Amino acid sequence: MGLQHFGDRCVGTRICGFLWSLRGHPTGRDRFPRRGVVPEHHGFVSLLQRLSTSPEEACLMDRSRILSNVWLAAGLVALNVVLFNLIMEPVNALRLDTTQGKIYSLSPVTKRIIRNLDEKVRIRAYISSMDLVYEQLRPLVPEILNLLDEYAVASDGKVIFERIIPEDDPAAEKAAQAKYGITATPYVFQDQRQKGVRSFYFSIVVEYAGTSPTTVSIDDLVEPDIFDPAEGQRLKLKNVEYAVTRAIKKSVEEFESRRDVFQRFPHKAVVRTYITPKEQLPEILKEVPEISDKVLSDLAKASNGKLEYIPVPVPEDPAEQRRKAAELNVSPIPFTRDRDIYLWATLEIDGKLYAVMPLMDLESGVGEFALRQAFEQVFRRLTPGMQRVIGLAQDMPKQDPMASAMGRPTPPPRFGEIGKRLGEDYEVRNIDLKTLNKVPADIDLLLVMGPRSLTPEAVFAIDQYVMRGGRAIFAVDRTDVELMNWGRLMGTAAKTGLEDLLGRWGVTLSEEGVFDEACGVFPWPDGETPPGRRPALSDHRWASLPLVGDVPGGVQRDHPLTSNFEVARFWYPSAIETTDVDGIETTWLLRSSPRAWTAPATSFEPDFARHPLGFPAPGDDERGRHVFAVALRGTFKSWFSDHDVPRKLDEDTASSDGKKEENGEADGDKKDAAKGNGDDAKTQEEKKVVSAPLTQSRPTRLLVIANDDFVDDFQAVTAQWGMPLSFYRMNARFFAAAVDWMLQDEDLQAIRNRGRSYRPLKPIEEPTKKTIIFWNFAAPLILLVLLGLGLMAARANRRPMI
Structure with missing residues (x-):
């Protein structure tokens, strides 16, 4: 078919004229170059020259030749794309993360850990399909899967x-439940057609x-995410890298300890x-x-004779069943009105009953994984050196005899929740500060939480623990704040009993509380509440709840x-003042704003x-600024190096060596010693040596936080209760x-701090808001006018094609 003509010009001529103009040639009468002048052709223009040497020739060129050249060019482009993908396919580690803190990339610590593994690690993500996963969790699934894929990419084949x-x-679902103890999480859903309960899996093994x-x-x-109450509850990811890397380290440690636990197990079980x-x-x-x-x-086979397994048959006669159960210190589990069942295991250590353990858990169900883990944790706990031990020293509550008679349980300790969280990684032991006179030698870290008027014996015990090279965290302040009821709050000054000891190490706590304009929110009644009425609460910013991390210069980066601290909110904290002490390096970590x-x-x-x-x-x-947390490193001198040891400890120590005497005799010895009685003076000197404290520690570290x-x-x-009160997790x-x-588990500590930072937007002043709104409307109109003027100028300067 011929070319269609419009007027005196054909469509092909117009197209080729346009292509010719791209080559840099003039149009009209001057479109043919002068003799002896060779035009320059580069890149795409050179290709056009080959396709069309002139508009007239292009119009007469065979269409099949044009199409063949086009197809050839398209084929070459496609081939280049395929070859590029084949070449880059092995380079799967090429990634770009532009976020602050590189939160979508693995840290160098994690990469080092997984690349140095001796054996392979298999990571299985048991996550349901997107239509079953809880709606607010669906956007988080791709992020989790991408991060887990990073582990495989960065591990050099180890993961x-x-x-x-x-x-x-x-x-796989049955294996997940039986072998790994994974169960589905139910939730209530509702859409336009139905309402019901669904379950989904969201776990990693x-x-x-x-x-x-x-x-x-x-x-x-x-x-839970930080959210506006009007928008409802939202969810966010925790530090997934920390959770997975911690699981890898824990799995490796359990693998190593499982081989060694019974070799080092010092008991007969x-x-x-x-x-x-x-x-x-x-x-x-029936599977139990x-x-x-x-x-x-x-376990018995792997114990090398240190664990004996004895199944005790249950008699058929119910009365005989109960008698046998009583001998084993177990009780029947009522299942139906007329039938009892027994699912118990008793553990004896060195001939003494140590624990009675149920063989199924109502929460985790029946599974090999949960049961094996429960027994292994017991054996690991009984094996010295298998797990780091933290001493959680606090005032333990005592049972009120009257409340006990009424069947009321003992109130929980004040720091039970943080102890539970730390128990996921360490063995946590509660220590009562009221009766403390010696810190056990196997405590790796002592947490002194909220002490009040410590006894001299407790102060001496803490002092000597540090002198032995022990490490400690002191969460202390000198203010007591009691919430009497909504609308009534009482504050009193308090003494910790550690004032002299911390002062010896260059740390002093203020008797006053710190208030700050950079502060948190807490609900409080708007006015007086009539008797018998429930108070109407509103969120208020409290200057007594300083926020740290939200103000420049408040964190020692x-x-x-x-280094990657996010944010923390304190509750009526004290201020820390420091003085220089020889041999101790003091570094402030957190402090208030200048206001x-x-x-x-x-x-x-x-x-x-x-x-x-x-x-x-x-x-x-x-x-001005006030310091909330300081780190101390170096050698510490004992407070008791030039002060008297508590008399009770002195007497108890002397008594253990057979040197304790009656008060009257001791007074007589002092008088005789003053008169020059050499034997009695020698006895007194021996007693002094027995009770003499350690006077200086080896290098160690302490942390003081001025809020408990x-x-x-x-x-x-x-x-x-939700945001803005959810600072506890931070x-x-x-x-x-x-x-x-x-x-010194600096690997996990470095990863833990890589979580998404709390970076709220700064409030915008009202004049700035109006300026932003104005330019949001004005800028597009100005750009549109400029574009129109540019097009008009281009049309005016265009030379007509002849």
């Missing part, structure tokens, strides 16, 4: 990652060398099981006898503990009707990082 959708593979599996649950991966026959058990429990027999038989001030405890009750931040603020000359409320259970409870994260640093 194998796979995602498993349990609902699509019944065998890390398995080293085909054994020692460690599970990362949904609670380790997800936490006997496990007796008392289990109802399989045919008499309900359907959901077989699973428990397999687990305990394997050069220190490994706080902070101090006030006595008697003025702790807020008045929001008169003061926007609840408390009267002084002038600028009385404001920021990680107590009250903060944990209020965090459940406080707990900082405290856990401090524990890691104190125990």
Whole structure:
């Protein structure tokens, strides 16, 4: 078919004229170059020259030749794309992360850990399909899977990652429940057509060398987000890298310790099981006898004779069953009105009953993984040196006899929640500060939490623990704040009993509380509440709740503990003042904004009707920064090197060596010694040597935080009320990082601090808001006018084509 003509010009001529103009040739009469002048052709223009040497020739060129050249060019482009992908396919580690802190990339610490593994690690992500996963968690799934894929890419083949959708593979779902203790999480859903309950899987299993599996649950991966109450509850990812890397380290340690636990196990253990026959058990429990027999038989076989496994048969006669159960110190489990069942194991250590353990858990169900893990943890706990030990020293509550008679339980300790969190990585032992007279020698880290008026014996015990090279964290302040009821708060000054000891090491706590304009929010009644009415609460900013990390200059970024610190909120903290002490290096870690001030405890009750931040603020000359946390490193001198040892300890020590005497005789000895009685003077000198303290420590480290409320259970409870009260998890994260640093697990500490930082947007002033709004409307109009003017100018300068 011929070319279609419009007027006196054909379409082909117009197209080729345009292509010719791209080559740099003039149009019209001057479109042919002068003789002897060779035009320059580069790149794409050179290709056009070959396709069309002139508009007239292009119009007469055979169409098949044009199409063949086009197809050739397209084929070459496609071939280049394919070859580029084939060449770059092995380079799967090429990634670009432009976020602050590189939160979507693995840290150098994690890369070093996984590349130095001796055996392969298999990571299995048991995550349901997107239509089953809870709606708010769906956007988080790709991020988790991408990060886990990073482990495989960065490990040089040491890590194998796979995602498993349990609902699509019944065998894998059963194995996940039985072998790894993974269960589905139910939730209520509602859409336009129906409402009901669904369940989904959201867990990760890390398995080293085909054994020692460690599970990362949904609670380790997800936490409530900081949100506006009007928008409802939202969820966000925790530090997934920290959770997975911690699981890898834990799996490796368990693999190594499993080989060594019975070699180092210093006891003789006997496990007796008392289990109802399989045919008499309900359907959901019929696997218990077989699973428990397999687990305990394997442990006994691996123990080299240190563990004996004895299954005790359950008699058929109910009365005989109860008699035998009483001998084993177990009780029947009521299942139905007319039938009892038994699912117990007793553990004896060196001939003494150590524990009675149920063989199924109502939360984790029946599974080989959970049962094996429970027994291995017991044996590991009884083996010296298998787990780091933390001493959680606090005032332990005592049972009120009257409350006990009424059946009321003993109240929980004040720092129970933080102890539970630390128990995931360490062995935590509660120590009562009221009765403390010696810190056990196997304590790796001592946490002194909220001490009040410590006895001299307790102070001496802490002093000597540090002198032995022990490490300690002191969470202390000198203010007591009691919430009487909503609308009534009482503050009093307090003494810790550690004033002299910390002062010896260059640390002094202020008797006043610190207030700051950079502060947190807490609910409080707007006015007086009539009797019998529930108070109407509103969120108010409290100057007595300083926020740290939200103000420039408030965090020591050069220190490994706080290099990636996010934010923390304190509750009526004290201020720390430091003095230089020979042999001790002191570094401040956290401090207030320059707009902070101090006030006595008697003025702790807020008045929001008169003061926007609840408390009267002084002038600028009385404001300044105040330190909340300091790290100390070096050799520490004992307070008791030039002060008397507590008399009770002196007498007890002397008594243990047979040198304690009656008061009257001791007084007589002193008189005789004054008269020159050499024998009695020698006895007194021996007593002095017996009770003499250690006077100087070897190099160690201490951490002092001028607040004890920021990680107590009250903060944990209020965090459940939602934002803006949910700073507890950030406080707990900082405290856990401090524990890691104190125990020198700097790998986990560095990863833990790589979580998403709390970086709120700064408030915008009203004039700035109006300026932004104006330019949002004006800028597009101005650009549109400029574009129109440019097009008009281009048309005016265009030369007509002839």
